[in-house]
Amino acid sequence: MFNAYYSMYIFMSDVKIKLEAEKTTATLVNKVYEKLKKNISLYKKVVNRPITISEKILIGHLANYKDIESANDYLIPTKSYVLLKPDRVALQDVTGQMTILQFSQAGLKQTSVPTTVHCDHLIQARVGSEPDTKAALYENNEVYQFLESASRKYGIGFWKPGAGIIHQVVLENYAFPGGLMIGTDSHTPNAGGLGMIAIGVGGLDAAEVMAGMPWELLYPKRIGVYLTGKLNGWTSPKDIILYVASKLTVSGGTNAIVEYFGPGARTVSCTGKATITNMGAEIGATCSLFPYDKTMDTYLRATGREAIADLANKNINLLTQDNEIEKEIEQNPENALKYFDQFIEINLSNLEPYIVGPHTPDLARPISNMAEDVKNNNYLDTISVSLIGSCTNSSYEDMSRAADIAKQAKERGVRTKIPLQVTPGSEKVRSTIERDGQMQILKDIGANVLANACGPCIGQWNRPELKKGEPNTIVTSYNRNFPGRNDGRRETMNFIGSPELVIALALAGRLSFNPLTDSLIANDGTLFKLDPPKTAPEVPENGFKDVQDIYVPPSDNPDNVDIQINKNSDRLQLLKPFSKWDGNDFDKLPILAKVKGKCTTDHISPAGPWLMYRGHLDKLSDNLLLGAVNAFQDGKIGIGKNILNSKNESFAHIAREYKTKSLKWIIIGDKNYGEGSSREHAAMTPRYLGCAAVIAKSFARIHETNLKKQGILALTFSDETDYEKILEDDRISIINLKDLKPKIPVDCILYHKDGTIETISLQHSYNESQLEWFYAGSALNVLKSKDEFKDAENKLVSN
Ligand code: MIC
Ligand code: SF4
Secondary structure, three states: OHHHHHHHHOOOOOOOOOOOOOOOOHHHHHHHHHHHHHHHHHHHHHHOOOOOHHHHHHHOOEOOOHHHHOHHHHOOOOOOEEEEOOOEEEEEOOHHHHHHHHHHOOOOOOOOOOEEEEOOOOOOEOOOHHHHHHHHHHHOHHHHHHHHHHHHHHOOEEEOOOOEOHHHHHHHHOOOOOOEEEEOOOOHHHHHHHOOEEEEOOHHHHHHHHOOOOEEEEOOEEEEEEEEOOOOOOOOHHHHHHHHHHHHOOOOOEOEEEEEEOOOHHHOOHHHHHHHHHHHHHHOEOEEEOOOOHHHHHHHHHOOOHHHHHHHHHOHHHHOOOHHHHHHHHHOHHHHHHOOOEEEEEEHHHOOOEEEOOOOOOOEEEHHHHHHHHHHHOOOOEEEEEEEEOOOEOOHHHHHHHHHHHHHHHHOOOOOOOOEEEEOOEHHHHHHHHHHOHHHHHHHOOEEEOOOOOHHHHOOEOOOOOOOOOOEEEEEOOOOOOOOOOOOOOOEEEEEOOHHHHHHHHHHOEOOOOOOOOOEEOOOOOEEOOOOOOOOOOOOOOOOOOOOOOEEOOOOOHHHOOOEEOOOOOOEOOOOOOOOOOOOOEEEEEEEEEEOOOOEHHHHOOOHHHHHHOEOHHHHHHHOOOOOEEOOOOOOEOEEEOOOOOOEEEHHHHHHHHHHOOOOEEEEEOOOEOEOOOOOHHHHHHHHOOEEEEEEOOEOHHHHHHHHHOOOEEEEEOOHHHHHHOOOOOEEEEOOHHHOOOOOOEEEEEEOOOOOEEEEEEEOOOOHHHHHHHHHOOHHHHHHHOHHHHOOOOOOEEO
């Protein structure tokens, strides 16, 4: 369906299928297991204790074997940086543009690591799947052409628009137990459902790995989640992660790997596990994962990867934690602290369905408390739109359970009271549920099917029916619900639950409905209660439908492929290197913004209509801090005081003016600054407009790395209360920059308007090599100065 449109707009000459470099072949997996075996056996001798699954996979991917010998000193959780060799890189179409632009600067002919690009974020939800995909192909033609030609040239697998959302397509085709993958999207940990350590990173991290360099990670601590019992009734895998999020909060997983295990874990389907690990991003975890088990075997076989399933079964000891750990915890849960820094136990048999929101994914309550919460908080009870699907919850099992609820309604002549939008995660699932009837049942109760893409999850959602500023409630089975996230409107309140719960709420049309206790009215006027959804098949009984023509392999004539960027393009712009540090301290710099409260990457560099400029740094920079709440001005959003004229103007406008005057500036952040996505644009746009430093109470992991990589000094207050000392007209100096050293605090002087001066102390987490990024102006400048890349010729030119 999509392909006809696709070929109308995208040239596809000289596509010849030969290279398999981008695939996860059994040979590759075997090689990974051989290395795991060797490294783990040495590590066990060194630490002399049973080890967990994340330890096994990380140790098995260390870049330097000799580091294992000194593991007791070298691998200190949250203290040591380790160098790893990932097996794969996954890119999506909006972060992938910058990644490829940066990779091209290394001047290599091909990527060194299997890589794929997925066109999912740029399709706007307007009417429905076909017209929306067609419109996206037309509107984004230039970007798709760039991504496709670069993929074919550099040996990257290219998944066309309509093929599906990155994390689903990766799960169906590339993820494998025991592997290590990085992806330029924060929900890359979705692949943890298939036993892989999969971590979201900024584009430059990915570009470096594609260029063959090792990848650096702060060695994570471990959070163990021990599952017993079995999900039943209305409770689904989604409720496990919503419950965990409520316990750990949006920053509780920072620099931690969350390991799920125990008898309960083995009862959750592979795709259900992926829902849980996907949403680990919402607690800021480095990643989450499950040990290998039968459900993964089932999923691998159903997706045509029998050889990998066989290999995994043969190497099961490498892919599961040592048996002693679970046994010891069974005897006494306190033993968990021998292996984990934090421990949570959940009896799935007692877990209730949860609903979280609005505006933050850790504001959770069991559905039984929702009605009261609606009353107490004056939430708008009437729901405007319900949405299911996304990268988080669109598996065959999810759709089957959602369809089970829909069927009960259909049998009583009931349709949803409000619009129901379905965004399938992949063409494989979409076409299979079309064949098997689930989609038809959903349509029968009123569902509209959107493209296999991110759409309303990332602000690519056109809602002309909604008046400007109109408060409204939506319910989704997605993962994020920051203000402005879904439709660009801060007044929209997004509540998140499982797909089956969302369908139930859509039938009732109100948030306070509890399907476990409340009744609906049938077409004949009688009252009825919905039965809990029946257990659904983990994978389709008749196999997944085979889907053709959604993928373009790398060219076997890469030298003949040209990648062109039009120099007048407003979508793509070649990157100019950021200038290196000029050797001077930051002297009396103004504060562009002091941000109050939550400041996610969606607040710093919003998505929605801005997604189209993700390959054009200059244009994109106009969205700088659009959603940030100004701490100085009673919660004003996106605007602040321009010190050059004392007027209130948008942050982006002020920053541009400072830039023209060569005046650098500073951002002050609150807690967990940069929470959420992996978009390095939230570091590149401030850098481009002259940001020298961000000083925050704390940072989210990916964003902190992105700031460092792009050459912005990322600092935290030694004493959080110093945040209060910073006033609107202050000038800030950060001194002794030439002497920055790992673990040594940095001095900062506040010059207040009334003439008083205060000195405060700041911390940082740079190691020696990261400090080089700051001095060189960016990590990319460091990469380009390395011997192997020095003479490299950038293959990209504007015409
Ligand atoms: C998101 O869910 O916020 C995104 C859009 O997928 C981002 C990536 C991006 O901003 O391009 C993410 O999660 O990293
Ligand atoms: Fe796309 Fe939403 Fe998933 Fe991000 S969270 S990859 S925007 S579907």
